[in-house]
Amino acid sequence: MSEYYSPSDIEKKWQKIWEKEEAFKVGTDKSKPKYYALVEFPYPSGQGLHVGHPRPYTALDIIARKRRLEGYNVLYPMGWDAFGLPTENYAIKNHIHPKIVTKRNIENFTKQLKALGYSFDWDREVNTTDPNYFKWTQWIFLQLFKKGLAYKTEMPINWCTSCKVGLANEEVVGGVCERCGSEVVRKVKSQWMLKITEYADKLIDDLDMVDYVDKIKVSQVNWIGRSVGAEVDFKIAGKEESLRIFTTRPDTLFGATYMVISPEHPLIDKYKDEIENYDALMNYREQAAKKSDFERTELVKDKTGVCIDGLSAINPVNGKEIPIWISDYVLMTYGTGAIMAVPAHDERDWEFAKKFNLPIVEVVAGGNVNEAAFTNTTTGKLVNSDFLNGLEVAEAKVKILEWLNKKGIGTKKVNYKLRDWVFSRQRYWGEPIPLVHCDTCGYVPIPESELPLMLPEVESYEPTDNGESPLAKMTDWVETTCPQCGGKAHRETDTMPQWAGSSWYFLRYIDPHNQEAFASKEELDYWLPVDWYNGGMEHTTLHLLYSRFWHKFLYDQGLVSTPEPYKKRTSHGMILGENNEKMSKSRGNVVNPDDIINEFGADTLRTYEMFIGAFDLSAAWSQEGVKGCRRFMDRVWKLKDMMKDEAGYSAELETKMHQTIKKVSLDYENMKYNTAIAAMMSLVNEFYRIGSVTRGEFKTLLVLLNPVAPHITEELWELIGEQGRIYQQTWPVFDEEKTIEDTVEIAVQINGKVKANLAISLDEKQEEVEAKAKSIDSIKAAIEGKNIVKVIYVPGRILNIVVK
Structure with a gap:
């Protein structure tokens, strides 16, 4: 037997064996129970993997390997979210086609992932930039368009003055582009939108069907922001026109002492000749345009605003004239772009009123509104509210709604924070939108037989100064004929966002080589829903929302058989640098997994990533911790020299063995990988204390440890003369009575x-x-x-x- 543990030899050997034997290829026997384990596919950046990437991949690899040992038919796939701005920017800077950059990056990522020994079925690999893949992304878009869920409209976007591209709110930090640091302004642009708001209620209500950790459900619900209230009309003094507001607290109308509208509200431009301080309003609007929606609505920020001189409103319940202000904490994209301010019972309004010396009138009994905190009263009795006085809040809501309805100035309304999804990007490296515009027919889909619509080859990927896509300059590609009337038409030159390909990739994994459909019904019926999906906490809001929306649309069209795509969703904590900061090149604290594998072995890296701490919490990298896990590998290796050829468990360790099987089995399922490994370390210590290990005990340890450290366990299995491979064995079973x-x-x-x-x-x-x-x-x-x-x-x- 080999005396020395050499990971570099062992790991390459077993990776070749697994590939040759197709060890992890998905089975075709559909009489077996299925298990679909999914990790978020990575964006193949030029930097390659860092040690944060293997944490979720290893965690789900443990589950996938354990399920195979439990007799399941397992699908555990990998692919590439490969369209997007970083690759395009790199291509522009270095004069290399994005396609070449992407291919090179994917090759590097693949090499790194294979070196870690993951049990992916590489025959299922998908790539969002592959025409055989994005053909179906385009096809799904056309179905959305045909059902009226894709439309084009003018809307303000965050515009990076350097990247010359629209940015999502979360890509704007401190008024500048997160990527390049340049100034971001608000710009009105004609954009393709997807009507995700049509699914707002289903996206909330159907969370009852799934096993997501609570914080993930909460993030979904909060982003959608469903609230029940009333729309109420406030007359503009001296005008026929009214300002319509939405409020969840119509019972507090008697406490409305001023109004606030968005700086972009069209009322300002309509009455600019009557507004005495129009220039001041325009200056404020210009400053607001430099902020993202998040910055504008952030609760802790200092309140700013300008009172409109020349316009005021009438509170409909008491006839009092109240001032109208503009402030950036009110958005045109939420509600009606106008609010009634009740400073006694709303924190933002209270802070605004205190800053600008505006009246504060308590209308729900519950505290002194002049103290250094507002009174957020959701229960209690109404005061200073005329016919509502003495009523409890719930009763007052019913009565005021009846009164508003009777007067014809208000009605019950359900509102959402969720906005329709901006689906356009004015860039090159994305899926072409398969529509043409005809002056006679409007927007018309290209025939499905012409999919995929390919990107034309271009010499320059530079975005245009006017905000149009580089494709707009490709006249030979742009100019075409209308599929409907045969007249002149122009192709859509916007491309899809990176979100498009990542919204349905889990479906293509199920049947990746199908030329007739995005996946066959038989395969979809067998594999869906995904049994366990793990990814970063930063993707549990938008990505999860978008992919659930696409899936629900496909379900409504009868194309998938489950209303929800994922049965279970979990998230992992980040691995930080040794200085306890997020890993980044600029901080100089990035750890390359290649270096760890070369020095300590892939099994040591996998073990350390799982042992570093609670899986759902962030943890700082420790080179000493890596060395400790390598010592554990060495101790496991040397057990072969202490093995006694006895089939069962020794009397002294029988209880410990059953306890360990139970502990490891349950901890893997509950993502307590660190304590599962600790239990195996404790068992190894017992073997060393006794000075021997039976064959039966050693075999059980190797199978338990195999999902974490697959290479060393397969090698030891072979060295002690066992038949077959560990991946072909059965998961150990504990006897509850023997754990006592x-x-x-x-x-x-x-x-x-x-x-x-x-x-x-x-x-x-x-x-x-x-x-x-x-x-x-x-x-x-x-x-x-x-x-x-x-x-x-x-x-x-x-x-x-x-x-x-």
């Missing part, structure tokens, strides 16, 4: 302080335990010459002797 200890160690206390430990049998009576305790020298000394007041015994845990 016959003896237990309890603490013996004197007046609550531990003085000794005592090993007792679980069935011993209190009198016997007391007698044994009193015979211990340290306890004898502690009670000698003292009165024993009482003895407290907690069976199996503590014996406390109280003395005076």
Whole structure:
């Protein structure tokens, strides 16, 4: 037998064997129970993997390997989210086609992932930039378009003045582009939109069907932001026109002392000749345009605003004239772009009113509104509210809605924070939108037989100064004929966002080589839903929302058989640098997994990533921790030299073996990978304490450890002469009765302080335990010459002797 543990030799050997034997190829036997384990596919950047990437991949690899050993037909795939701006920017800077950059990056990522020994079925690999893939992305878009869920409209976007591209709100930080640091302004642009708001209720209500951790469900619900309230009209003083507002608290209308509208509200431009401080409003609007929606609505920010001189509103319930302000915390894209301000019972309004000395009127009894905090009263009785006085909040809501309806100035309304999805990008490296525009027919889909619509070859990927896509300059490609009337038409030159390909990739994994459909019904019916999906917490809001939306649309069209795509969704914490900061090139704290594999081995890296801490929490990288896991691998390796050729478990360790099987089995399922590994380390310590390990014990350890460290365990299995491979074995089963200890160690206390430990049998009576305790020298000394007041015994845990 080999004396020396050499990961570099062992790991390459087993990776070749697995590839040759197609060890992890998805089975075709559909009589077996299926298990679909999914990790978010990576964006193949030029930097390659860093040590944060393997954490989720290893975690789900553990589950996939365990399921195979439990007899499941497992689908555990990998692919590439390969369209997007970073590759395009790199291509522009270095004058290399994005296609070449993408191919090179994918090759590097693939090499790195294979070196880690993951049990992916590489025959299922997908790539969002592959025409055989994006053909179906385009096809799904056309179905959305035909059902009226894709439309084009003018809307303000975040515009990076350097990248010359529209940015999502989360890509704008401190008024600048997160990628390049250049100024971001608001710009009105004609954009393709997807009507995700049509699915707002289903996206909330159907969360009851799935097993997501609570914080993920909460992030979904909060982003959609469903709220029930009323729309109410406030007349503009001296005008026929009204300002319509949405409020969840119509019961507080008597407390509305001013109004706030968005700086972009069309009312300002309509009445600019009557507004005395129009220039000041325009200056404020310009400053607001430089902020993202998140920055504008952030609760902790300093409140700013300008009162409109020349316009005021009438509170409809009491006829009082109230001022109208503009402030950037009100958005045109939420509700009606106007709010009534009730500073006594809303934190933002209270801070705004205190800053600008505006009236604060309490209308729900509950506290002093002039204190240094507002009164957020959702229960209590109405005050200062005329016909609502004395009513509880719930009763007041019903009565005011009846009154508003009767007067014809308000009605019950359900509102959402969720906005339709901006689906256009004015860039090159994305899926072409398969539509043409005809002056006669409007927007017309290209025939499905012409899919995929390919990107034309271009010499320059530079975005245009006017905000149009580089494709707009490709006249030979742009100019075409209308499929409907045969007249002149122009292709759509916007491309799809990176989100498009990642919204349905889990479906293509199911049947990746199908030329007739995105996947066959038979395969979809068998594999869906995904049993366990893990990814970053940063993707549990938008990506999850978008992919659930696409899936629900396909379900409504009868194209998939489940209303939800993922049965279970979990998220992992980040691996930070040794300085406890997020890993980045600029901080100089990035750890390359290639370096760790070369020095310590892939199994050590995999083990350390799972042992580093609680899986759902962030943890700082530690080179000493890596070395500790390598020492554990060495200890496991040397057990082969201590093995006794006995098939079963030794009497001394039988309980420990069953306890370990139970602990590891349950901890893997509950993502407690660190404590599962700790349990196996403890078991190895027991083998060393005794000085031997039976063949039966060693085999069980190797199977338990295999999902974490597959290479070393396969090698040891072979070295001790076992037949077949570990990946072909069966997962160990524990006997619950044999996990129970016959003896237990309890603490013996004197007046609550531990003085000794005592090993007792679980069935011993209190009198016997007391007698044994009193015979211990340290306890004898502690009670000698003292009165024993009482003895407290907690069976199996503590014996406390109280003395005076």
